Amino acid sequence: MAAKAVGPVKRSFAPWRDPASAPFIEFRNVTKRFGDFVAVDDLTLTIYEREFFALLGPSGCGKTTLMRMVAGFDEPTVGEVLLDGQNLAGVPPYRRPTNMMFQSYALFPHMTVEANIAFGLKQDRMPKADIATRVEEMLALVKLTPFAKRKPHQLSGGQKQRVALARSLARKPKVLLLDEPLGALDKKLREDTQFELVDLQQKLGLTFLIVTHDQEEAMTVADRVAVMDQGRIIQVATPAEVYEQPNSRYVADFIGDINLLEGRITVCNDGFIRLDCGVGGGTVEVDQTMDATPGENGWFAIRPEKMTLSLDPPENPTVNCIAGDVWDIGYLGDVSIYHVRLAGGATVKATVTNRTRLVERPISWDDKVWLTWPRDAGIVLTR
Amino acid sequence: MSATDRSAPPTPGNRPNPARWLVVAVPYLWLFLLFLVPFVIVIKISLSLTAIAQPPYTPVFDLAGGIGGLIDGISEFTVENYLWLTEDALYARAYLSSLTIALVSTALVLLVGYPIAYGMARAPKGLQPTLLMLIILPFWTSFLIRVYAWIGILKKEGLLNQLLLWIGVISEPLTILNTNTAVYIGIVYSYLPFMVLPLYAALERMDRTLLEAAADLGCPPIRAFWKITFPLSLPGVIAGCFLVFIPVTGEFVIPDLLGGSDTLMIGKTLWAEFFANRDWPLASAVAVVLLVILVVPIVLFQNHEMKRAEREA
Numbered sequence: 068m069a070a071k072a073v074g075p076v077k078r079s080f081a082p083w084r085d086p087a088s089a090p091f092i093e094f095r096n097v098t099k100r101f102g103d104f105v106a107v108d109d110l111t112l113t114i115y116e117r118e119f120f121a122l123l124g125p126s127g128c129g130k131t132t133l134m135r136m137v138a139g140f141d142e143p144t145v146g147e148v149l150l151d152g153q154n155l156a157g158v159p160p161y162r163r164p165t166n167m168m169f170q171s172y173a174l175f176p177h178m179t180v181e182a183n184i185a186f187g188l189k190q191d192r193m194p195k196a197d198i199a200t201r202v203e204e205m206l207a208l209v210k211l212t213p214f215a216k217r218k219p220h221q222l223s224g225g226q227k228q229r230v231a232l233a234r235s236l237a238r239k240p241k242v243l244l245l246d247e248p249l250g251a252l253d254k255k256l257r258e259d260t261q262f263e264l265v266d267l268q269q270k271l272g273l274t275f276l277i278v279t280h281d282q283e284e285a286m287t288v289a290d291r292v293a294v295m296d297q298g299r300i301i302q303v304a305t306p307a308e309v310y311e312q313p314n315s316r317y318v319a320d321f322i323g324d325i326n327l328l329e330g331r332i333t334v335c336n337d338g339f340i341r342l343d344c345g346v347g348g349g350t351v352e353v354d355q356t357m358d359a360t361p362g363e364n365g366w367f368a369i370r371p372e373k374m375t376l377s378l379d380p381p382e383n384p385t386v387n388c389i390a391g392d393v394w395d396i397g398y399l400g401d402v403s404i405y406h407v408r409l410a411g412g413a414t415v416k417a418t419v420t421n422r423t424r425l426v427e428r429p430i431s432w433d434d435k436v437w438l439t440w441p442r443d444a445g446i447v448l449t450r
Numbered sequence: 451m452s453a454t455d456r457s458a459p460p461t462p463g464n465r466p467n468p469a470r471w472l473v474v475a476v477p478y479l480w481l482f483l484l485f486l487v488p489f490v491i492v493i494k495i496s497l498s499l500t501a502i503a504q505p506p507y508t509p510v511f512d513l514a515g516g517i518g519g520l521i522d523g524i525s526e527f528t529v530e531n532y533l534w535l536t537e538d539a540l541y542a543r544a545y546l547s548s549l550t551i552a553l554v555s556t557a558l559v560l561l562v563g564y565p566i567a568y569g570m571a572r573a574p575k576g577l578q579p580t581l582l583m584l585i586i587l588p589f590w591t592s593f594l595i596r597v598y599a600w601i602g603i604l605k606k607e608g609l610l611n612q613l614l615l616w617i618g619v620i621s622e623p624l625t626i627l628n629t630n631t632a633v634y635i636g637i638v639y640s641y642l643p644f645m646v647l648p649l650y651a652a653l654e655r656m657d658r659t660l661l662e663a664a665a666d667l668g669c670p671p672i673r674a675f676w677k678i679t680f681p682l683s684l685p686g687v688i689a690g691c692f693l694v695f696i697p698v699t700g701e702f703v704i705p706d707l708l709g710g711s712d713t714l715m716i717g718k719t720l721w722a723e724f725f726a727n728r729d730w731p732l733a734s735a736v737a738v739v740l741l742v743i744l745v746v747p748i749v750l751f752q753n754h755e756m757k758r759a760e761r762e763a
Contacts, residue, residue, distance in 0.1 A: 238667065
């Protein structure tokens with residue numbers, strides 16, 4: 068399931084790799100405390116113009132607080148937030164060039180769809196004729212033109228979501244903030260809307276900052292993802308990097324499914340690492356460059372879909388191979404997940420794509436199986 | 451109504467249940483006995499003539515006379531009392547003055563009550579039950595005693611004048627008691643809870659992210675109040691205004707105790723007709739007209755609301 072989560076990669080767009088590109092949103096050593104609770108802990112982060120940036124983490128990790136500091140609903144306790152070079156300290160929300168799409172949509176219940184979209188434009192004292200034109204544009208953009216005169220309570224969840232989107236885009240904000248924008252939609256609608264959002268962001272050329280706890284959503288829409296935990300950022304990288312090269316067990320575990328085998332690093336050369344995983348895993352060899360000293364503890368992390376499951380032992384069963392018994396099989400239709408119990412008692416998951424239409428799978432419960440993988444499939448983590 | 455009125459034959463799952471009718475019947479029976487019957491009696495008296503008798507009007511239905519007696523009685527009905535109400539300008543002035551006082555006091559109560567309700571709704575969640583309790587607390591003391599207490603406060607040598615003299619704001623005691631000002635003070639004080647409670651209910655229910663959304667869209671707080679908070683609290687405003695306006699129009703105790711001889715209110719007129727003049731038929735006519743005056747706007751308003759709801763649905 069996690070394998071399809073890698074979104075469209077726009078390789079040409081990568082301002083974060085270019086040291087000359089100017090930051091657009093900057094968090095400089097930002098700390099936010101609510102009483103004793105530290106919501107954001109000395110966090111520094113740079114987001115670039117026209118980027119679709121996702122803040123990802125479990126609830127309570129500080130991602131929403133971070134976004135609310137850009138919108139102006141919360142002020143940092145320590146540190147500063149800059150937008151397009153301007154320090155936002157003391158600027159009230161109604162003077163900030165940002166707009167937010169709220170998790171609850173926060174549509175004004177006493178106003179029609181039209182009036183909701185026009186609300187921000189009226190605050191800007193835009194001429195009436197221009198407001199009408201812009202509202203029509205926005206309605207067309209979110210395909211809600213026939214619903215202009217409806218009140219929010221007469222709309223479905225998906226329609227409300229699109230009104231909220233149109234309303235937050237109407238003022239052409241420098242940054243659009245999206246707070247769990249798709250949380251209330253059902254799965255199918257959510258997937259469609261994710262692609263619409265990406266489309267819209269590219270068409271309008273705006274900077275989008277999205278907060279979500281759904282890793283699949285973050286990976287589908289975002290150019291870069293920041294994985295957060297307890298007020299800190301653990302890793303900031305493209306979705307593919309976060310998935311294939313997590314920098315810690317926390318990130319590896321939070322994004323998708325992963326098997327972790329603990330061991331001791333025995334060889335650490337440039338581009339090659341050998342790990343001794345003891346009872347369950349044997350010797351693991353990985354093509355990887357990392358800063359570690361032999362003797363150090365490490366974890367070999369490998370995704371379930373990157374292992375090959377076989378009933379026959381490989382030629383060299385001592386390296387990059389573990390053996391065990393099939394403990395459980397999860398049949399999902401497109402793939403089956405095999406839970407393999409190792410000699411030491413640990414369980415490893417391996418995904419096998421169901422390429423034939425056999426109902427009886429050749430590998431069944433309690434079969435003795437061998438799991439193998441190439442040297443570029445997994446990664447060694449030291450934290 | 452009985453089960454046989456139903457056009458559809460009873461089906462096993464939908465059998466008329468006598469207990470259900472009983473539940474529905476209780477409030478209707480209550481209203482019938484304690485509202486409709488007395489009201490019909492009042493209408494009947496308003497169509498009678500005064501008499502020096504016991505009761506002080508005629509005709510009096512003699513049930514012993516049967517249907518014939520009833521018809522005889524009805525033939526004696528007269529609209530003379532209603533005509534009298536239009537002939538003497540006193541009554542029109544009293545109605546008008548009552549409506550004016552009720553309108554002004556409703557506006558005052560709204561003005562005072564709205565900030566209180568707003569403050570309560572925005573207070574910390576843990577504090578709100580206490581504040582609500584404080585609003586309801588005065589009901590635990592008799593209404594009459596509380597109005598009497600205001601005499602002690604407002605009279606010439608009362609607490610308010612003493613305080614103002616002591617501070618030095620005034621050098622001569624103010625005459626507040628027995629003026630319309632005292633009536634307004636008494637009404638605002640007495641009817642405040644009836645305004646605050648529905649307002650609080652409406653404001654407390656409001657989703658506060660709406661105000662964040664308004665701010666996010668460039669709307670400063672004061673404008674957001676008028677664009678978002680106030681329109682969304684309108685149901686509470688309307689309910690509160692009706693709860694104040696209607697009883698204040700017929701208010702008797704407050705103008706009688708705190709008002710002066712020039713405070714003209716229909717409640718006082720009604721009382722004078724009943725007890726001072728012992729003119730029950732005229733007093734009944736005054737009461738019926740008051741009811742009509744109050745019912746008409748309510749019905750119109752409800753019609754309007756229903757049409758609006760239909761349009762929206």
